[in-house]
Amino acid sequence: MTAHGVAVAALLAMAAVVVVLCAAGVATAPTVYDRIHLVGPAAMVAPPLVAAAVVTQEGLSPLGIKAMLVVVVLWITGPVLTHATARVAAIRERGHWVAGDAGDTEPTR
Numbered sequence: 001m002t003a004h005g006v007a008v009a010a011l012l013a014m015a016a017v018v019v020v021l022c023a024a025g026v027a028t029a030p031t032v033y034d035r036i037h038l039v040g041p042a043a044m045v046a047p048p049l050v051a052a053a054v055v056t057q058e059g060l061s062p063l064g065i066k067a068m069l070v071v072v073v074l075w076i077t078g079p080v081l082t083h084a085t086a087r088v089a090a091i092r093e094r095g096h097w098v099a100g101d102a103g104d105t106e107p108t109r
Contacts, residue, residue, distance in 0.1 A: 008053045015049035018042060032089045036082055043078045047071045 001009075022042035029035045051067040058064045 004056065008057050011049050011053035011056065015046040015053070018046045018049070022046075032093075033086060036086050036089070040078075040082065043074060043082075047074050 019042045022038055025038035026035045029038055048071050051064075051071045054067040055064040
């Protein structure tokens, strides 16, 4: 195996370790908010590692560029989805969204 192959394997292994640790944390977390917090590294750290492995293997070919674009999309949509999930969990838990919760300025419904 060449150094090139070792680098690709190492990047993919690191991504897999991050995802497995996050999954173990989600499985053992006591509250929905803890689970949401533990999903972050799987969504924000693992995809760039996979994209780096693709770019290392394929170079800046269309496949490598698409991998980088997927990471950008995940980085943009990940925090939005996390916030929306936490907000829905709070509404489900409390029955409403209270102005002032987590810095929100929306009126109470």
